[in-house]
Amino acid sequence: MSYAGDVEGVTGGRPPRLLDQVRAALRVRHYSRRTEQAYVGWIRRFILANGKRHPAGMGAAEVEAFLTVLATRHEVAAGTQNQALAALLFLYREVLGIDLPWMEDVVRAKRPRRIPVVLSRGEVTSLLAVLEGQAWLMAALLYGTGMRLMECLRLRVKDVDFARNEIVVRDGKGGKDRRVPLPQRLREALQAAMERTRVLHAGDLAQGAGEVWLPHALARKYPGACRDPGWQYVFPSARLSRDPRDGRLRRHHVDESVLQRAVQRARRLAGIDKPATCHTLRHSFATHLLETGADIRTVQELLGHKDLATTQIYTHVLNRGAGGVLSPLDH
Structure with a gap:
């Protein structure tokens, strides 16, 4: 299944693929290239984890399950889980234009407070x-x-x-x-x-x-x-x-x-x-x-x-x- 968007481009040609829409939205907002790579990577993983379904057809259950798997099965750090959530928030709000109030209720992992390594x-x-x-x-x-x-x-x-x-x-x-x-x-x-x-x-x-x-x-x-x-x-x-x-x-x-x-x-x-x-x-x-x-x-x-x-x-x-x-x- 393609990740292409549902709306035809203004030129009437082939509609841009979803991940290309994400990249374009990030660049318009002057996000750094590192953030772009990270967000696109998380959105791709989210799509693949759900059988290549289009995100517009998914909701709270899929997002919460994805974040839970990251924390429990893959044992990612709190910052990594929060980055994945931020990528999905950007996808739904800025790219798909879908307002999903439940996204605000998704529990963000708390970063452990650690003393930094310091050299003498x-x-x-x-x-x-x-x-x-x-x-x-x-x-x-x-x-x-x-x-x-x-x-x-x-x-x-x-x-x-x-x-x-x-x-x-x-x-x-x-x-x-x-x-x-x-x-x-x-x-x-x-x-x-x-x-x-x-x-x-x-x-x-x-x-x-x-x-x-x-x-x-x-x-x-x-x-x-x-x-x-x-x-x-x-x-x-x-x-x-x-x-x-x-x-x-x-x-x-x-x-x-x-x-x-x-x-x-x-x-x-x-x-x-x-x-x-x-x-x-x-x-x-x-x-x-x-x-x-x-x-x-x-x-x-x-x-x-x-x-x-x-x-x-x-x-x-x-x-x-x-x-x-x-x-x-x-x-």
């Missing part, structure tokens, strides 16, 4: 000591600024302000911009990286390429901006690639797996047993700031948290956590 200053030093080149600079930026992994990878040349000693994080989580400090120890390394980007970009332009992807239809508003040096990524990919959305040849940023693998390798070489990842460096940034007396609202702003309660998860360091309590066995 010595462990951060050891980790960075075994990294080299671009991987070292990106990891140092994650720890020195508190940026998320993708915020670092998507950093543009124009958003590094050496005069003001700050970096502007554009379109962070929740679509928000914010400013973070530019670590003085990274000034020279960042300047060198940006000079390499300029040289690489000049070579691309000489070969008739040199485009970079621009967000939110800026390419139409400013036709020449995609070739402007300021819009290029600070950490560009080594190769040109075809954009999967429009097929244009562009130079994207380096893939996140490059740094993820480098950090894991460095963690093993440094003898760190904690399950540290790139995101652990962000946790360590926040924790170490609070340890040195930084105001929690300042840390909230630097991290880009919408709710102060999210930042308060790091306050376990204010009283040194469990490590600050003397065990009765030691009295």
